[in-house]
Amino acid sequence: MNALIDLKIPLQSELMTTVRLLTGGVCSLVGLGLEESEDCKVCVTESLLLLKHGGFSSAHLVFTRERGVHVLIAGEEGGGEAVSSLEEEISVALLEALVKDLCIEKTEAGASCISFGFEL
């Protein structure tokens, strides 16, 4: 494991831009191309929204350097209150369309931990 960033973030809409900027910086640091970086940003945002829809109020976000970048996003505090199933379906389908090694751990209320990677 070669964790680049390990942080806890409140799941608030106004922080999404900050997380996207951070993701872009990490992708650039590991040498991902522009398209992969942009896709990674979308995936990170979608994952956070999934957790938010699942009722979580904060998330643990870990970026690891692994032949590119591996991202693990786990819900913390709260959970168990699914808000919108259709939005969740679309987010999952979008993640599946953008990454190959998507892994989603679910509880009854929805996703609780999401991980994926973008290779160089």
Place this chain on the structure above:
Amino acid sequence: MDETQLFEKYRLTHDVKLRNEIAEKYLFIASMIAKKFVGRGVDYDDLYQVASLALLKGIERFDERKGLKFSTFITPTITGEIKNYFRDRSRLIHLPRRVAELRVSVKKAEEELALQNGKHPTAGEIAEKLGVPEEDVLSCMEAGSVVSLDRPVDGEEDGASFYDVLPGGEDAFERIEQTDAVRRALASLSETEKKLVSYRFGQELSQAETAKRMNVSQMYVSRMERKILQKLREDLKQGMAE
């Protein structure tokens, strides 16, 4: 009517009115996904249009008997189309920034001079006004906006694209352009002049040897050569201005 019944009915009838109803019902997915790809240099409206077209294509292809929900089916379809759109766009030829900026100045100078003198200015006049070489002004006038490398050269859908026919390096392209310009200029020469050019510049014979082959004096060859070169220079210059 639930989702399955709706798509079953459309699959059996292919009723355009029903398709439009389905499209309107799910248009929000196109909008939602388009928004997620904003910020990559393409306007939301364009992305929404691409996503909406993908939605229509998806409605045609969706088979409710496979047990998949339409939202799960259409999301990767729309995502794929948007990503293809980004890939296509990245193959557009963009003008170098310097040329693009000069183009704006050339256009402005052209309008000002036309207003001032009551006639369209020449490239030389524009160059003088802007304080740039005439060649740069001509290059800018040649350069259009953006052209897709995928656009068919002859306008036919099945024809070769610019991507297929453009040579790899700039040098090769310039060489073809120069060869073509010279060929056109040579066409204006008389048969005797063409013979002289062939001996002197094709076979690289001396003036004396050329004079011997053409059965004329060396002085005649020398004078004729100067005259031909002057004529070619003017023709090439005029060709560029056109």
